[in-house]
Amino acid sequence: MEQPPGFINPQFPNHVCKLSKALYGLKQAHRAWFQRLSTFLISYGFVCSRADTSLFVLRKESCIMYLLVYVDDLILTGNDSSAIATFIARLHDEFAIKDLGDLSYFLGLEVSYTDSGLFLTQAKYAKDILIRADLYDSKPVSTPLAPHESFTADDLSYSDPTLYRSLVGALQYLTITRPDLSYAVNQLSQFLHAPTVEHFRAVKRLLRYVKGTISFGLTYTRPTTSSIVGYSDADWAHCLDTRRSTYGYSIFLGGNLVSWSAKKQPTVSRSSCESEYRAMANTAAELVWITHLLRELHALPPDRPTLLCDNKSALFMTQNPVSHKRAKHIDLDYHFIRELVNSGKLYTKFVPTNLQVADIFTKSLPRAQFDTFRAMLRLGPPPFRLKGGIR
Incomplete structure (x- = not known):
């Protein structure tokens, strides 16, 4: 690693330092940590996925375990509870970790368990965006964009492009559980370099739509077909x-x-x-x-x-x-x-075009058609009956 500014040896200004340990916060820390973790997982019997290098799969006879890694956050699931408990105990011996139990909150994603599956939402994250934009008390609208709306770069420049970029960037992360926002966010992201007043007006409309659907999320149920x-x-x-x-x-x-x-x-x-x-x-x-x-x-x-x-x-x-x-x-x-x-x-x-659910990702639709395709994506409010929740 390069010599830190202010601590450069005047006799050997071109020399580098030898990295003895990858401390938290250094550029090498992430790679060193992943190498250490993956070496342990592979020695335990996991196989690193070629489709997604952050995914590890273990299969021994009828036992299957999946482990997903995001820096130092891990998600573990499988079909054998005793094998999972044994692996967690082994993981405790190797690393200083904290078991948070059933998955409920991960990187801004909220997970709720229903009688038939899961419900994923980012309600808290969406609320934070609205508060930052000072639009939490705004009047909701029914669609992210006006029907058949298109944008151009020919308009009066917006006075605060930093705010525009901040809000659009935050909305990009919100699309993880809100595919109904994908088209609008894609269109607005194309003008990050020079947003106009019209573009910021569209951002405010999009946030007003988020206000009216703040609790919406994706529903996943046990499939009847594969x-x-x-x-x-x-x-x-x-x-x-x-x-x-x-x-x-x-x-x-x-x-x-x-x-x-x-x-x-x-x-x-x-x-x-x-x-x-x-x-x-x-x-x-x-x-x-x-x-x-x-x-x-x-x-x-x-x-x-x-x-x-x-x-x-x-x-x-x-x-x-x-x-x-x-x-x-x-x-x-x-x-x-x-x-x-x-x-x-x-x-x-x-x-047929009236059943082409991908239309919601290519154009701004009228409300009736938009609501139909949104329902086909299984995107909507949380189910009424949640395990551990208030009925």
Whole structure:
């Protein structure tokens, strides 16, 4: 490590210090701690996941344990309570840890247990954002953005861009349990470098929507099926400044939402078919990653994943290898979705637009349509009956 300022040896100014121990707060501390922890876990029998390096999986006969690491916070679960207790005791001997019991609060995420599963929310974190913005007593609105609203960079500059960046950055973390905010946050994040008055007005509207849905979260129930279903959609040439398309996807495992995204495509598409096809390719890449993760968790469903799209032309391109003028210029890496379909690893299917739940990630919708898709994501208020709560 470099010599600290003020303690540089004048005789050997270019020499470095030897790091004997990675103290808390140094740049090397995180890597040294993870190496120490992972070495212990691997020696105990865990295997580090290749899909997610912070996940460790142990399987011995019928016993399965999962351990997720975030710096010095650990989540442990499994199907054998005695094996979990034995491992925690061994972990106590190796490290100075504190067992907090059943998972209830983790990195701002609040976990509530219901009769059929889990309920995840960030109500406290959302309240802190509203208090910081001085909008906790504001009047709620029904949707994050006005219907069919679009943004441009041509407007009067906002006087306090630091506040704008702070609020939008905080809202980005809120989307972990609030996929209904993903599209609005994505749009507002594109103007962090030079926000305008119109952009900050949209942030205030978004916060007013959060005020009215502050207790909302995701519900996860025991699945009746183990199928993987993905929805893919794109809004062609949505950006008024660059004419790039916005795409989004939502992926369900056994009816529970496990992955979603709302992004602007990096290149301009010449047709709606092209933008939808690129969106399907990106969704297929996420589906492949999820299947790898589930395989390592020993929970991969036997059926192949299904990808749903509401554009028949893009759907035809995934199933037909014939090249034509509309597809000649598309990057070759996007065509890997054809290989997945031809090899039987992925099934693509048409879905009507009124059932295309990924629409909520590509455009600002009217209230009725927005509420319908939000319910399809299993996003809503907490269940009435919570274990350990007040009925």
